[in-house]
Amino acid sequence: MKLTSLVGKELRQYFNTPTAYVAIVFFLAATSGWLFYVDGFFARGVATLRPYFALMPVMFVFFVPAVTMRTWAEERRTRTDEFLMALPYSTGEIVCAKAIASFCVLALALLLTAPVPFFVTMLGRFDPGPIVTEYLGTMLFGAAATAVGCLASSITRNQVTAFLVAAAALGFLLVLDTIVVFVGLDGVFARVVSYVSWSARFESFVKGIIDSRDVVFFVAVTAAMLRLTVHSVEAGKSR
Amino acid sequence: MNEIDVRDMEKSYGSVQAVRNVSFSIRRGEIVGLLGPNGAGKTTLIRALVGYHFPSGGRVAVHGHDVAEEPIAARAALGYLPEDAPLYSELTVREILEFCAGAHRLRRRATERIEYVIETCGLARIVDADVRTISRGFRQRAALATAILHDPPILILDEPSTGLDPNQIVEIRGLIRSLGREKTVLLSTHMLSEVESVCDRVVIMNEGLIVADGPTAEVVRARGESKAYWVRFTERVEDAERLSSIPGVVAVHVERDRDDSVFVVEMAYGGGETIFAWAVENGLTVRELTPRTASLEQVFRSLTVDDDAPANEG
Numbered sequence: 270m271k272l273t274s275l276v277g278k279e280l281r282q283y284f285n286t287p288t289a290y291v292a293i294v295f296f297l298a299a300t301s302g303w304l305f306y307v308d309g310f311f312a313r314g315v316a317t318l319r320p321y322f323a324l325m326p327v328m329f330v331f332f333v334p335a336v337t338m339r340t341w342a343e344e345r346r347t348r349t350d351e352f353l354m355a356l357p358y359s360t361g362e363i364v365c366a367k368a369i370a371s372f373c374v375l376a377l378a379l380l381l382t383a384p385v386p387f388f389v390t391m392l393g394r395f396d397p398g399p400i401v402t403e404y405l406g407t408m409l410f411g412a413a414a415t416a417v418g419c420l421a422s423s424i425t426r427n428q429v430t431a432f433l434v435a436a437a438a439l440g441f442l443l444v445l446d447t448i449v450v451f452v453g454l455d456g457v458f459a460r461v462v463s464y465v466s467w468s469a470r471f472e473s474f475v476k477g478i479i480d481s482r483d484v485v486f487f488v489a490v491t492a493a494m495l496r497l498t499v500h501s502v503e504a505g506k507s508r
Numbered sequence: 509m510n511e512i513d514v515r516d517m518e519k520s521y522g523s524v525q526a527v528r529n530v531s532f533s534i535r536r537g538e539i540v541g542l543l544g545p546n547g548a549g550k551t552t553l554i555r556a557l558v559g560y561h562f563p564s565g566g567r568v569a570v571h572g573h574d575v576a577e578e579p580i581a582a583r584a585a586l587g588y589l590p591e592d593a594p595l596y597s598e599l600t601v602r603e604i605l606e607f608c609a610g611a612h613r614l615r616r617r618a619t620e621r622i623e624y625v626i627e628t629c630g631l632a633r634i635v636d637a638d639v640r641t642i643s644r645g646f647r648q649r650a651a652l653a654t655a656i657l658h659d660p661p662i663l664i665l666d667e668p669s670t671g672l673d674p675n676q677i678v679e680i681r682g683l684i685r686s687l688g689r690e691k692t693v694l695l696s697t698h699m700l701s702e703v704e705s706v707c708d709r710v711v712i713m714n715e716g717l718i719v720a721d722g723p724t725a726e727v728v729r730a731r732g733e734s735k736a737y738w739v740r741f742t743e744r745v746e747d748a749e750r751l752s753s754i755p756g757v758v759a760v761h762v763e764r765d766r767d768d769s770v771f772v773v774e775m776a777y778g779g780g781e782t783i784f785a786w787a788v789e790n791g792l793t794v795r796e797l798t799p800r801t802a803s804l805e806q807v808f809r810s811l812t813v814d815d816d817a818p819a820n821e822g
Contacts (some may be wrong), residue, residue: 348594351590355588
């Protein structure tokens with residue numbers, strides 16, 4: 270009940286202001302616009318939504334920081350963190366509740382994309398398997414991105430700074446393997462980069478493959494980022 | 509049992525030492541006023557008590573729980589009203605109260621307690637309004653409602669009267685006094701009159717140190733610099749200098765002069781009986797003799813204002 274109250278409070282804050290609505294509308298318009306106008310779904314004539322889901326990580330570079338930027342920065346700016354931290358919650362509980370609420374906004378946005386696959390599957394012979402794995406991969410990628418966004422918000426009291434830091438970090442993680450190829454690095458460094466590459470891991474889900482290593486990777490990254498957020502918040506108490 | 513126990517607490521922000529080796533305790537049922545000029549370390553001390561900041565050294569315990577080792581048990585035992593009453597502006601007062609009820613796991617008691625604090629703090633009119641739309645006074649009362657919602661044994665109130673009008677100040681002091689009958693209250697304030705009217709005990713801080721600690725009346729009496737008396741005679745006394753011959757007198761001045769004079773006689777030693785004896789010897793009749801006690805404000809200034817430095821406000 271304690272944690273539910275905290276998640277509920279966070280969600281109310283999202284939906285009592287226009288922030289979440291604007292971010293979700295932007296996300297839906299951008300992803301649908303890409304599929305039907307830029308990518309030319311109907312002109313292509315191929316029964317796959319792979320380009321649609323392949324774009325999701327790029328959208329998350331902007332959408333996730335827009336959702337997470339206020340989690341800690343706004344609490345600090347308005348000094349409500351002092352009120353919150355005096356309640357009987359551990360720092361870990363507060364960090365998790367904020368991340369869960371942010372993830373719920375992201376999950377709602379993804380839920381609202383459901384009509385797209387629902388209606389397009391009526392147009393041809395779609396294989397439902399990849400659509401399920403694509404949603405799973407998008408959720409896992411989104412969870413890890415949300416944790417990165419919360420960490421970025423925990424290091425500042427300025428929402429714009431939190432947005433820019435999170436967007437830069439997610440953008441960098443997304444293009445990391447491309448940079449390695451572009452620079453022409455090989456050997457151990459290239460192997461390490463390919464191991465931690467978010468886009469390569471996400472690519473498997475888009476192809477319809479559920480590799481347990483990819484699932485564990487995104488879950489582990491999410492947990493590690495939340496742990497770092499706890500450290501970041503606790504460090505603020507010692508300063 | 510000590511409800512609040514602070515031992516050798518220190519807190520530094522970089523090279524600035526905000527609290528220096530502070531020790532004090534508060535017993536159950538005491539209402540203690542925490543006084544000090546801006547930058548004295550009051551808020552730092554309070555933030556360590558509620559676990560918002562970690563002390564650099566020493567030990568802080570609330571309701572028998574070490575704040576560092578059992579932070580959740582310590583926080584569950586206290587209600588905290590932070591300075592400026594920060595509340596979530598996009599939520600309604602009721603939503604905030606419901607959130608706090610969930611945080612404190614009030615479960616079935618939640619509705620009853622919420623209704624109690626709405627009534628006690630006079631929030632009925634604005635309970636369903638967004639915090640951003642309510643006045644400063646109502647916000648202060650809403651924050652106080654969140655602090656007392658779970659009926660904690662300890663209340664820590666940082667500037668509870670800020671932003672309230674005189675009627676509301678009287679009301680909130682009455683509320684604090686009534687809460688203090690059952691609870692331990694630590695009240696940080698700039699309003700010396702609040703300490704004098706509400707608190708049993710005063711702790712005065714300056715430059716990170718506790719410079720006075722004791723029952724309010726005792727601190728005032730002990731720190732009053734010199735003994736002084738208001739003296740009024742039946743006979744007309746034209747020359748105040750005559751009173752300089754009273755044994756122990758260090759200064760005499762006339763405070764009011766209409767039909768008769770009221771003299772302020774400051775004495776290094778001796779007392780009222782000396783003045784009486786002198787009056788009899790000099791053929792005068794003492795009509796009024798009142799010891800002039802120092803005010804808390806005088807004590808506060810004497811303890812916290814450096815004579816060589818510009819005075820601190822508050």
